[in-house]
Amino acid sequence: MATTATGGARTPLSRARVLDEAIGYADTHGLDALSMRTLAELLDVVPMALYKHVRSKEALIDGMVETVLATLPAADLAGVGPESWRAVARSRILAARSALQRHPWMWRALETRAAPTPAMLDHMEAMIQILRRGGLGPVLTHHAMHALGGRIWGFTPEVASSGPAPADPAEIAAAMAAMRERWPGVLESAMSARHEAGSAVGPGCDDDAEFAFALDLLLEGVESRHFAGWPSPARATSH
Amino acid sequence: MATTATGGARTPLSRARVLDEAIGYADTHGLDALSMRTLAELLDVVPMALYKHVRSKEALIDGMVETVLATLPAADLAGVGPESWRAVARSRILAARSALQRHPWMWRALETRAAPTPAMLDHMEAMIQILRRGGLGPVLTHHAMHALGGRIWGFTPEVASSGPAPADPAEIAAAMAAMRERWPGVLESAMSARHEAGSAVGPGCDDDAEFAFALDLLLEGVESRHFAGWPSPARATSH
DNA sequence: GACACGAGGTGTACGGTGTACACCTTCGAG
């Protein structure tokens, strides 16, 4: 393709353009479908051209992660204190969650990063500051960060989340029968979440509510440890 | 390679042998390094021979997961009741953790499975039964399973877990300096975990203790919800 | 004992991947 002779002088490549295009494609087609070749084609460019703006595919994904993370609102640590830290932590985590929810590939990308990127460290730093300003000591803060774990990022990896439904009525009936006899608890548990009238067997489970449930469990537990003067006195061991 | 002429009649391939070899290789070299070609070479066989025992690479990994999960001790639900469910749940999760710890590739394999395999469902079923026999209602059980999330499997995906240490003193000094000024909380939090005298900058963080900490937070929270008659009365919302 | 059959191992080939390397074009600074 001639560059200028065809009439449309395309906008020159740039790191930002590469990253944005990659993010948009991953949003709609998934991270697996994103290859250097398809990305290059999207940008009307030859695959190797990408390498002038991105060191490797791994670095490309790092860049995508950084770009998305950069959209997180900066933490406002001004008035954070013993009374408010829990609410501030909660809302920040929920904000991160809603930001990441728009990019389904993020959870996997975050998990497979070998080293934390600066933006990841920024977010962790903000969380730690919230805890520390709430009055938690460094040790409890450390444990709390571990406990919150993936929740810091606004997601919990759900085992068996998606996957295309069978759709064949006979097939789902058979699956249900198998469930009923071999995994009745799983079946009951899955069913128990359908508060509203839903379709046949759809999950009908409010992910956001589940997330908040676990999040509150953790935050309350951390707070009660804190109130109990953790860890200086006898540490409360389970049963 | 002649089959019998060379003298050593190799043991014939079998699904179990394929799976075992794959597991052993993944244990030492990681899941990424495991390709059908290298696995075939390990078994002194041509790549396509594997497909007589395994439908696809995806199915191979499913089989590996099933094989490892099959080593989990069967749940003993006999005496589980309101007094003991929490301890039983705790010990089962910790048992699963120690089993999976010997196969570092498992956490990633579990997460990337599209649908839950039978052995996964077995384990979930056992967990659900423990909760139900403890007296928890189906709804609270459901939420608890979500809350426990990845912990059910005995691991928590740690952001920034491993990665080869820089080893160059100058480099780590520079990293430390950058940390101190930009991510002081992260630095403090990382440092706070080194209870014993450790090497220069090693993590020195007791993963098992962290895991148990979060686990207890969740279990205690679930129990307190249960005691409070959850969810029938006014649900305790944070703040 | 002859023979067919099917399970299991082989060889070749195809379309995909990431990316190293040499090349060419273009444009702005001196």
Added chain:
DNA sequence: CTCGAAGGTGTACACCGTACACCTCGTGTC
């Protein structure tokens, strides 16, 4: 006007998963 570098191109390589046709046995049947 020149020159050097930044950025886009083309070719090539090694590797991946796996479809398909083939061959080679051990075994059950007549």
